[in-house]
Amino acid sequence: MFGIILAFGLREIEYTNWQLLLQLTAFIIFVDLSVFQTPNILKIWSAEFKHADTIAANAKENEKRLQYMNKKSNVFTTILQQAEDYLTGISNITSKNSYEKELKSFIWQYTSQFDFSIKIFFLPDDLEDEDAVKNEILIGLKQWENIFNLSFNHSKLEEAQLILNNAQVFAYDGKHVIIPIYDGRYNLLMKVTANQEDIIEIDTTNLINLTTIFNWVV
Numbered sequence: 683m684f685g686i687i688l689a690f691g692l693r694e695i696e697y698t699n700w701q702l703l704l705q706l707t708a709f710i711i712f713v714d715l716s717v718f719q720t721p722n723i724l725k726i727w728s729a730e731f732k733h734a735d736t737i738a739a740n741a742k743e744n745e746k747r748l749q750y751m752n753k754k755s756n757v758f759t760t761i762l763q764q765a766e767d768y769l770t771g772i773s774n775i776t777s778k779n780s781y782e783k784e785l786k787s788f789i790w791q792y793t794s795q796f797d798f799s800i801k802i803f804f805l806p807d808d809l810e811d812e813d814a815v816k817n818e819i820l821i822g823l824k825q826w827e828n829i830f831n832l833s834f835n836h837s838k839l840e841e842a843q844l845i846l847n848n849a850q851v852f853a854y855d856g857k858h859v860i861i862p863i864y865d866g867r868y869n870l871l872m873k874v875t876a877n878q879e880d881i882i883e884i885d886t887t888n889l890i891n892l893t894t895i896f897n898w899v900v
Contacts, residue, residue, distance in 0.1 A: 750879075751882070751884050754796070754884050754885065754888065755884070757791075757792055757795050757796075758792060758888045758891070758892070761791045761792055761892065762895070765788075765895055765899070766899070768788065769788065769895070769896065769899035769900060770899065772784050772899075772900050775867075775900055778804055778868060781867060781868060781900075782802045782804075784896075784900065785802070785893065785896055786800055786802070788892065788896050789889060789892050789893065789896070792888060792889065792892060793874075793889075796876075796878070796879065796885065797876070797877040797878040797879075798874050798875065798876055798877070798881065798885070799874070799875040799877060800872060800873070800874060800875075801826070801829075801872075801873040801875075802870055802871070802872060802873075803818075803822035803825070803826075803870060803871040803873065804868055804869070804870050805818045805819065805822075805864075805868075805869040805870055805871065806818055806869065807868070807869060809864060809865075809869060812847070815847060815869075816843055816847055819842075819843050819846050819847060819871065820839070820843055822871050822873075823839060823842055823843065823860075824839075826858075826860075826873055830858060830873075830875065832854060832858060842854075842860070846860060846862045846871060847862075849862050849864050850862070851886050853881070856876065856880030856881060856882075857875060857876045857880060857881070858873070858874075858875055858876075858881075859873075859874045859876075859881045859885075859886060860872070860873050860874070861874060861886055861889060861890060861893075863890070863893050863897075866893065866894070866897035867897050867900065872889065872893070874886070874889065
């Protein structure tokens, strides 16, 4: 562009020669884009490609997650279809020990498919005695803290105790989840441990539903 201005000053280009002016301007713009602006353009394209890659990766991850959830739903549905035949064959539940054994055996059909381990901790039969329930919850949490090498500080312990006492699922992290089961044959805490993939919401929902069905039938 400086060259055009200089050419005007030296009278090498007439103002009326618009065709030549347009050709020179186009040439200068081309040089500017191809030489000076190319790095900037490449940066923009690179950013766009990276953004597109991120979107594609997220979409692929979401699709994978949906497929995994679909697998869990299919397993649950299969167990549900066979539940009546399975549960009507159970007739020897006479104690907490036999109840725990049969419950674990029933939900094993689900947990074995996703490599989950289950531990049961029984709570008082009388839920009206809130202090006794809270105390037993605390005992169970401290027991599992030692067994699974968890770390509950005072505030975390209180939080877990409150959540479980309110009949809500407590997730220590993706590998350790505690499910409270109340108003069944027995009141209990179900500690679920993931040995491979993390426990997700559909898992806790399925396990609660299977336990509820178990309590209805037996």
